[in-house]
Amino acid sequence: MLTELTEPTTLKASQPVNLVVNGTPLQLNLLPWVSLLDALRDYSGLTGTKKGCDHGQCGACTVICDGKRVLSCLSLAISKDGSEITTIEGIAPEGDLHPLQKAFIEHDAFQCGYCTPGQICSAIGMMKEGKAKTRAEVKELMSGNLCRCGANTNIIDAIMEVQNQSVHE
């Protein structure tokens, strides 16, 4: 299912990549074409971030990188050298849940749970961007995160609840 690539005579050597993931510095040795997603999942044991398409089409791999939501499958790990990454495992490191995580449970904002890490990271990133004020705007700016189970209305309900709380605080 892949088009044939030009064959290199030798494979390039691994290179050091330094990331700070959920507050912990990680020193990895990676080939240049390893995605940030695979660096987290296969090389750092952080499988909370999910692979749904590997092509930036579904949003399941969304993580927060230097404060912004990014698709980790479309980011080469080497290009994020020195970056601070927050994954779903690091959203609420102290044992308690982030208000959005609580709202997701309360609103039943997931069924299978596979898109959930991406939805939550994306929503936190979106709220930080501060562009979405209305429900319609939130729906629009969350539309890069697909949910196949059809939890859409519950996801938006959960986000709106937390967004309104933080506005009123």
Next chain:
Amino acid sequence: MEPYKSQIGQPVSRLEGHLKVTGTARYAGDYSVPGLLYGYVINSTITKGKIISFDTSRAKALPGVLEVFTHENRPSLAWFDLQYADMDAPPGSPFRPLQDADILYNGQPIGLVVAETFELARYAATLMDIEYEEEAFDTDLRSQQHLARSPKIGMATMLKPLPPKPKGNFEKAFNASPNQVSAEFFHGTEHHNPLELFATTTVYEGKGKLTIYDKTQGTINSQMYVANIFGLKFKNVRVISPYVGGAFGSALRPQYQLFLSVMAALKLERSVLVTLDRHQMFTFGHRPPTVQRTRFSADNNGIITALNHLAIGETSRFEDYTEVVVNWSHMLYPAANTLMQYKLVELDVYSPLDMRAPGGVTGMHAIESTIDELAHKSKIDPLQLRLTNYTEIDVSLNRPYSSKELRECYLQGAEKFGWDKRNPEPRSMRRGNKLVGYGMATGIWEANQLPAKAEAILTGDGKLKINSAVTDIGTGTLTVMTQIAADELGLPVEDVEFAYGDSKKPFAPIQGGSFTVSTVGSAVKAVGAAMRKKLFSIAKKMKGGVFDGTDLRDVSFEGGRIFITNNRSRSVSFQEIIVANDNKPVKLSKFSVPSILKLKKYSRAAHSAVFVEVEVDEELGVINVTRAVTAVAAGKIINPKTARSQILGGMIWGISKALREETIQDDGLGKYMNQNLSEYHIPVHADIHELDVIFVDEKDTVVNELGTKGVGEIGIVGMPPAITNAIFNATGKRINQLPIHFDMLL
């Protein structure tokens, strides 16, 4: 102490919620195993023919590539079709990966690269030199309809009955009726596309023992498949799958990544992870394209006189996959003259596979659109036409329904939606430059129960553990089973642990067909009842004679104690009972089997009434489902929170089927052209607006001990026709091909 509050009927939040929102729930591809190898699948690029040569040497020369498996070097495997069969196998010969040089369909898996890293395996898979000899093929259902034939009969027919026999004289009655409607429908191919990529992690434990983390809707189904094909002892194959990232039918059959991962692990004596990519998610199982023709007629009072429904579905050359498409109209509308026909056309594709409400969502679109047109032609309100033809019995099989509160669904749904504000004249309602349309439709889905076993263990701390092999594909199985068990013993949900998703646990069938709550729930209820009896019998023998002169009917179980109901000062705690049992946990199991003789006397189905508002941009044809109400009668609702989510999910699937999703086929190449999530459209958040769910009270004492009918599929069934009927009301255009795109309305 507060009296026990029944957990059944409570909106308990998903008990695994914490794991799913923190990224700690582990799916099949999430297990870090020491020394794990990565497999990458090679797929055929032709549609039909033979592999003439398969040179893997360039890949094998790369350091870190351990093996490339093809049909030429695969290990010797089982011989007989039966050994490749699974719990959802249709009649025929199941597909065998890497069997021989034959290519049966485009995208067929023909090899597996196994390497030390994912990146290396993926790269090595591009270095194959494969020569094919191509043969002519057909993948176009519509051009091959003349080859339609009756399906073969097999085990699968038990859950998928053939069309009912003709009644009366259809042609005569149809021709004599003053109001006649005929229509032709076409549905294209669809793929399940759960968000989780299919993955299997096979952990090689040595000595012929495997632990397999598989994406599946049936741990025992996968276990049986692997043991049979690879000649392993059942007890040496353990399949674990507690978290499944969506499935919708796609994991009812073991898929090829399971086969390839196990084959590689056994041969290399290493642990192997095989994950499919999104492109490969289109290379096994799909909802089949289907052509349908309907001819319905009514007299001048709106009484339906004749029903004819023909469906022609696609299947592969190697299996006869069937669906129940044409049986529904006569279950709902008691016409005296009927003719139902269902046929298959064999094409050079992979076997179709059950996808959420298989057949039902296909057939009901045609049926409910035709009924809507009949109402329009007869100048009767579509809801009134359905009420006029309402039946309390299933006329197609001449037997009563075990329960049927569809009338309440119609009434409550119409009230909530505001159906009375509908103008029946197409193009008569508008909002600015948008045409507004109201449409409605009926939904129906079968309520089945299969056999299952459950084990209960009551431990010294007074807590209950229930074991079952069943999976939870996101439907809420863990939570619902916990609630059922809690009620049997009067415990709070915190004191019940439901352990599941493991083939080592007691038997559960595949999770599908909306039958899991009825099937596994009945076993949980049965084992809970047995545990109650057992605990009471131990308590009766205890010193002090608290329960002297009483029997099970005189006591109640509440908060971890047994009380005499009329004298609550006399009670014994579960902990005391375990002490009296020589400090040993009480452990027992129960098989629950549906009472076939009783059930045979009734038709059993969940029903729904769906009301939809659409807006259609008059100039651009853009369609928006602005609001929808679904009223459901599905027997007892164990958990209204998770059940509502099931219905909402079904409604969104209905919007997707009507307006978004479709696998586009190039019949010149014999392949699917949009094998990715940017071109295979499903609704995004911005597409989904106001959705309402009503659960109508429905008591059913026949269907099973719990009175449940299942809610996994009923939510989708009525949605597509309600949408297309609303589009007709908005635009005056009746489009019978799904999905409907804006260009069809211009």
